[in-house]
Amino acid sequence: MAxxxxxxxxxxxxxxxxxxxxxxxxxxxxxxxxTPQGDAPTIDTPxxxxxxxxxxxEATPKRARPPRPHRGEEVELRVDSxxxxxxxxxxxxGGWVVFVRGGIPGDRVRASITKRKKDYGEAVIVELLEPSxxxxxxxxxxxxxxxxxxxxERQLEIKAExxxxxxxxxxxxxxxxxxxxxxxxSQWRYRNKxxxxxxxxxxxxxxxxxxxxFHAAGSWQKIEHIEDCLLASELGNQARNVVxxxxxxxxxxPYDRKYQQGFLRNLVIREGTRTGDLQVRIVTSPGEFDxxxxxxxxxxxxxEGTLTGLLWTQIQTVGETTYGGDTELVGGDxxxxxxxxxxxxxxxxxxxxQTNTVMAERLYELAxxxxxxxxxxRLFDLYCGSGSLGLTMASRAxxxxxxxxxxxSVADAATNALNNDIRSARFLASDARTGLPDAxxxxxxxxxxxxxxxxxxxxxxxxxxxxxxxxxxxxxxxxNPTTLAPDAARLVEAGYTLRKVRPVDLFPQTPHVECVxxxxxxxxxxxxxxxxxxxxxx
Numbered sequence: 001m002a003x004x005x006x007x008x009x010x011x012x013x014x015x016x017x018x019x020x021x022x023x024x025x026x027x028x029x030x031x032x033x034x035t036p037q038g039d040a041p042t043i044d045t046p047x048x049x050x051x052x053x054x055x056x057x058e059a060t061p062k063r064a065r066p067p068r069p070h071r072g073e074e075v076e077l078r079v080d081s082x083x084x085x086x087x088x089x090x091x092x093x094g095g096w097v098v099f100v101r102g103g104i105p106g107d108r109v110r111a112s113i114t115k116r117k118k119d120y121g122e123a124v125i126v127e128l129l130e131p132s133x134x135x136x137x138x139x140x141x142x143x144x145x146x147x148x149x150x151x152x153e154r155q156l157e158i159k160a161e162x163x164x165x166x167x168x169x170x171x172x173x174x175x176x177x178x179x180x181x182x183x184x185x186s187q188w189r190y191r192n193k194x195x196x197x198x199x200x201x202x203x204x205x206x207x208x209x210x211x212x213x214f215h216a217a218g219s220w221q222k223i224e225h226i227e228d229c230l231l232a233s234e235l236g237n238q239a240r241n242v243v244x245x246x247x248x249x250x251x252x253x254p255y256d257r258k259y260q261q262g263f264l265r266n267l268v269i270r271e272g273t274r275t276g277d278l279q280v281r282i283v284t285s286p287g288e289f290d291x292x293x294x295x296x297x298x299x300x301x302x303x304e305g306t307l308t309g310l311l312w313t314q315i316q317t318v319g320e321t322t323y324g325g326d327t328e329l330v331g332g333d334x335x336x337x338x339x340x341x342x343x344x345x346x347x348x349x350x351x352x353x354q355t356n357t358v359m360a361e362r363l364y365e366l367a368x369x370x371x372x373x374x375x376x377x378r379l380f381d382l383y384c385g386s387g388s389l390g391l392t393m394a395s396r397a398x399x400x401x402x403x404x405x406x407x408x409s410v411a412d413a414a415t416n417a418l419n420n421d422i423r424s425a426r427f428l429a430s431d432a433r434t435g436l437p438d439a440x441x442x443x444x445x446x447x448x449x450x451x452x453x454x455x456x457x458x459x460x461x462x463x464x465x466x467x468x469x470x471x472x473x474x475x476x477x478x479x480n481p482t483t484l485a486p487d488a489a490r491l492v493e494a495g496y497t498l499r500k501v502r503p504v505d506l507f508p509q510t511p512h513v514e515c516v517x518x519x520x521x522x523x524x525x526x527x528x529x530x531x532x533x534x535x536x537x538x
Contacts, residue, residue, distance in 0.1 A: 066094030071116045074126055079103035084162055084482050086146055086511025087122075098123050101217055104150060106132030114218065124218065139188070140230040143214050145509035156181050156505060159513040163481045163503045171485030173492070179502035182362055187508040190356045191231045192271045192338070195322055196240060198247070198254035198264040199223025210254060212244040212267060220320075221257045231509070235306070236269045239280055242301045243267055246294055255285055257320060263287050265315065266322050270336050270347070273357035277336040278302075281311040281349055283322050295331050309333045311349055323350055335412075340364065341392040345416050348408045352385040356506040363477065363504045363514055364392045370500075370518035371448050371475045373397050380439060380446035380471070382432045382462075383453050387413030389477065390450065391422055400425040401443055403435035432458075436465045446471040457483025463490040470527060476517040484515055495525025 069075050069092065079088035079100055088103025097120040100111055108130035111123035135149050142148070147155050160181040167173045184190060197215060199222070200208040211225035229237050247264060255262035266283040280298060282291070295310045309332035315325035327349060335346045338353060340361050347353045354360035367389060373379065373396035381390030384402035386409050394400045394417070402425065404410050410429040417425040428435050428442075432453070440446075449471040451458065457480060458466070466474060467490075474491060478484035481503075488498045496519040504514045 066096040069113050074112050079107040104132050143217050148509040166481035166485045171489045176498045177500040181503040184505045184508045188230045192273050193355045194232050196267040197223050210248050246297045272336050272338040274339040275337045277308040279309045279336045283313045286314045343420050351409045351412050359506040366516045368393050377447035380449045382451045385409050387416050394422045401439050402427040405431045432462050448473045450475040452477040455480040458487045467494040472521050474519040478515045495522045
């Protein structure tokens with residue numbers, strides 16, 4: 001998945017605002033399948049997204065619609081399934097759909113309604129009345145690992161089922177081959193990047209104390225402190241604790257998200273899994289503090305030379321984000337480096353790179369297998385980020401053209417091509433919709449096009465540009481099967497065949513999953529210069 005402007009980690013939600021969990025809004029597919037007339041869903045229709053809950057409600061006569069509990073009311077529910085995005089799906093006795101945060105199939109719970117919509121509700125568990133037979137004890141008190149209560153084999157089964165459900169039911173791809181999911185090599189301590197948030201919580205005496213951790217599930221204000229993040233490496237976790245203890249000793253105040261005042265905002269820890277690089281970036285409101293003292297403490301406790309770079313970002317925005325602002329290099333290198341598929345890559349502080357290095361390599365190998373390059377093709381890479389995906393295929397293509405909207409990442413991509421002696425690559429700083437026609441005008445149409453968009457997917461406009469470009473093959477790397485499915489349907493309608501899809505698990509203990517899909521252009525597909533596609537692509 002490529003970089004987006006969302007101020008949180010796009011793959012897992014372990015960022016400054018979305019780290020706590022998934023809401024029903026996160027589950028919505030941008031283009032839910034239309035329901036044929038005469039086959040309107042009832043309140044018993046299977047539901048896996050908010051759109052489907054809405055469709056089921058709208059197709060039910062108003063007088064037959066189920067009663068809705070009020071916000072704050074407690075109800076007993078049986079969780080039947082898991083929605084795309086990870087929340088449990090249940091229904092009240094009257095049939096009203098409720099997404100239960102933290103529920104898994106088979107749980108019987110008493111839950112409090114936190115959101116009350118016409119078509120669905122959201123709830124949090126107050127009491128686990130009867131645990132699911134599949135539920136296992138949690139390994140860590142961690143809001144960013146909601147699926148740790150499921151055995152890993154079951155996590156894989158559910159992710160594979162949800163990918164197939166999205167492709168078959170949301171996208172209508174009935175005949176497409178869905179290949180077996182590729183499991184992660186590590187189930188814990190696999191992330192090379194984590195964004196922590198500062199906040200406060202009452203201590204034993206009722207006074208506020210500084211905490212550093214993740215947003216509580218469903219909360220934009222409450223921060224849950226964490227001592228040992230089992231998704232981080234031991235070194236990364238040690239660095240986090242050094243910074244936290246130093247800030248505590250200095251008496252630094254956290255940013256208050258409600259009153260929009262305070263100093264400490266976020267802490268970003270990045271590592272090169274295979275290079276040993278370690279970068280610490282502290283994010284604050286404008287102000288002053290002894291940042292050199294922080295660097296000295298890190299060197300003392302981690303060991304001289306362990307820290308690759310220390311950066312300080314000052315942000316004035318009201319909303320919580322680690323992107324933008326003014327970043328100062330306090331000491332060391334402003335970049336970290338990582339090795340993947342035989343390449344050594346430079347990554348900027350705000351640049352995108354897959355957060356599970358080992359499985360990112362497996363993901364890229366699968367994408368290259370699907371691309372099946374023969375050495376002569378013109379390869380386009382949309383949403384190319386720092387160029388990692390396209391550059392790993394460059395030696396098998398005639399030339400590589402990357403398009404990326406973040407200029408800092410484009411600079412990284414160009415540097416990575418130069419440092420790896422890849423002379424056949426060039427990169428354009430542009431959004432995908434306008435950059436693709438510009439690239440075609442400059443070098444000609446692509447033979448193969450790879451895309452790695454954010455969770456929102458390509459959408460109709462970028463799909464139209466791809467149709468206009470008419471590549472013979474499209475390799476789609478997706479972090480959200482509910483947007484991959486309708487995007488692929490748009491391409492199929494324009495003359496492509498979706499040949500196969502394969503899920504890859506980069507994010508154990510979470511509901512998130514990556515997929516790689518390959519679409520081939522049919523020989524009899526209308527060309528974009530002729531027929532209705534030319535008009536649609538404008």
